[in-house]
Amino acid sequence: MPATSAQRAVEASAVLKSDEAVTGWAALKWQGAAWFDGTWDGLRERPVTVVARRNVRPQPGFAVSQEFLNPAEIVLLDGLQLTRAVRSVTFEMRYADGLGPAIEALDMACYSDLVSIAEVAAYVRHLGPVTGVQQARDALAEAEENSWSPRETAMRGVWTRRAELPRPRCNVPVFTLDGRHVGTPDLIDPRTGLVGLYHGDSHLSLVGASKDNRQDADFRDLGLEPVAMFATDWRDVDDVARRLVAAQRRARSRNGPRGWSLDPPPWWTPTETVAQRRALAEGEKERYLRYRRAA
16 A cells, blocks of 8 residues: 555654754645645655755655755654745745646645745745745745635636736635625636636536536626636647637626626625634634535
8 A cells, every 4th residue: 555645754754853854745744735645646656855954865755955954944743843834835836847836836835824925925035046936936926825726726827827818816705796605716807707617527427517507507697707627628728728718708798787796795704815714713714614625
């Protein structure tokens, strides 16, 4: 049976001294990050990275970074020495295989409220000319604190970088004008009403498809213009971009008053930012955030 990500982190940490630590995805996972499973696209295992200035030989399953590590950046959690979340995610951003994965790393660390964009920006601002620092800066400029999955973040990249459409808002609840919650689309342009919906593998069942169709109809009834992207669409993202552009034209040409609003009623509890989610009591987190993983 393959070792779990936790087992792999523990095994890699066995070589560490008191001034060394696990970093990157493994440190984030150990600190509670939901979306860092230690694989590339759920298939190939990623190595656990440890920070050690001395000559530690890499072994199968872990890699060694010899970058400077301030002892103040080390935390001890359940017996494992880790770099703080802000350093761990910055490491992921700097060494990611391109801007898209760098944005995904920050988005998903924010998803679990381990960091905020402001916290990472402050950390990166004090970095010198280290490897990948410009990629980290570029990722900060496009990151969001309310993306609910890596694929949602990737779809946002298709929206902004392929289709070259204005930056959307992420997972903002949509209400009728009398305050009824209709749904929470993955992406929405608040100016035109263009909506992006990512349908992953969990949406491919008959039950999932039926629910998605009802949601699409509800959005259209309010005057919104939804575009769905499926897991199979990654083979041709240019087609998705074309569909988004065409839908934006339709959305902009709509006449008449809007039947929808992004302004929440007084009874609504907002959870769009890391700060808002951190402020919730544990019972409130269970109540208000449980639906995110199912999305």
